[in-house]
């Protein structure tokens with residue numbers, strides 16, 4: 295996620311050579327949302343004999359090709375239905391879960407109940423659960439608003455590693471007043487991202503019981519899942535969401551159903567409204583941007599604004615592909631809402647809250663960092679936010695003296711979400727210093743060698759949940775770069791391979 299003014303970290307850091315940040319904005323945070331994401335393989339049956347899957351530890355060898363999603367990843371199907379007044383989503387979520395470690399429960403994170411979001415009237419409740427191995431679950435407060443921030447579903451039998459269970463959760467999501475958030479309704483549009491119970495499993499580790507943080511940033515962790523979505527909305531609404539979308543159904547009783555599929559998504563985003571859309575194909579990816587009639591970019595007509603947003607997204611995508619390799623998804627949707635604040639990344643979809651300037655490249659970069667290469671957003675927030683902020687440099691001129699100044703500041707880039715006392719300290723360390731650290735590391739190692747190492751990391755850890763050790767492994771042959779990350783507090787000696 296990126297709050298416009300939150301970009302102050304990197305933008306100010308590069309202010310010597312750029313236009314600087316938005317005027318009139320307090321130097322406050324950036325933050326979080328959730329994103330999640332997935333691969334370009336198609337359909338839900340990934341080849342189980344694929345010789346190169348992202349499951350398992352990375353030894354450091356640069357893969358000949360990008361890792362495929364885990365063939366045993368969760369299979370998630372979610373049906374959403376938006377009420378005619380746009381304020382309530384009812385849904386049902388089917389999950390087929392195959393743990394790689396033994397477990398006796400399922401744990402879901404209820405992101406809309408987190409601090410900040412719940413206070414705006416957003417609320418996610420689980421109404422009913424079904425499945426051969428479950429009876430009833432319970433909420434855990436986890437410092438979230440009612441009914442709680444996690445939903446724990448005990449299993450009536452213990453699953454062995456590799457053994458599957460299927461559960462169905464019916465849920466209700468109340469959408470609060472629109473704000474810079476993942477969930478809300480405003481000006482005739484409704485949007486919900488992280489709007490369904492989110493499977494909180496970290497392969498190789500187990501369930502994430504992380505608390506929520508009082509900061510404007512994401513705290514989720516979730517595996518890439520083979521995902522299918524169905525969204526029923528009033529017939530006059532257009533849906534832009536995660537996944538490769540099919541044409542909507544014909545109107546029936548004043549309603550239409552939109553569907554999509556994404557073979558590897560950690561989370562999903564849905565926006566419904568009177569969107570005017572424009573579309574283009576770039577680097578084999580279908581980019582679709584949508585704008586609302588109210589207009590939030592001046593006096594241009596909706597078609598002009600939609601086309602401009604599509605073109606800007608396509609340009610960002612191309613610049614990032616040049617640096618980080620193939621785009622992770624077949625499609626990318628960018629619904630622009632009337633609420634202001636910044637951008638929030640999701641697998642193959644970006645909620646744009648306000649104008650794209652200053653946040654679009656960052657959010658598109660999250661498709662690689664968090665969407666494809668996952669991380670614990672609670673434990674290691676820098677692993678997606680520092681990389682996404684660093685990635686802005688593909689279009690933003692870099693001023694080495696300014697970078698050196700920022701990277702020398704106090705603060706550990708690698709701190710967890712509970713270690714930052716304020717939004718300001720979080721943004722300064724993770725976004726600003728984190729980006730500067732990676733720029734300085736690139737300078738120290740040489741651009742070509744550093745870019746090659748990052749590509750190896752991206753390809754090796756695609757669709758997995760990466761750790762700081764993976765970054766240290768990627769930089770093992772570039773000690774000058776690795777030393778920069780150690781000095782900045784992103785890596786410690788325990789992360790270093792060997």
Ligand SMILES: [Zn+2]
Pocket residue numbers: 295296656660678679682
């Ligand atoms: Zn971000």
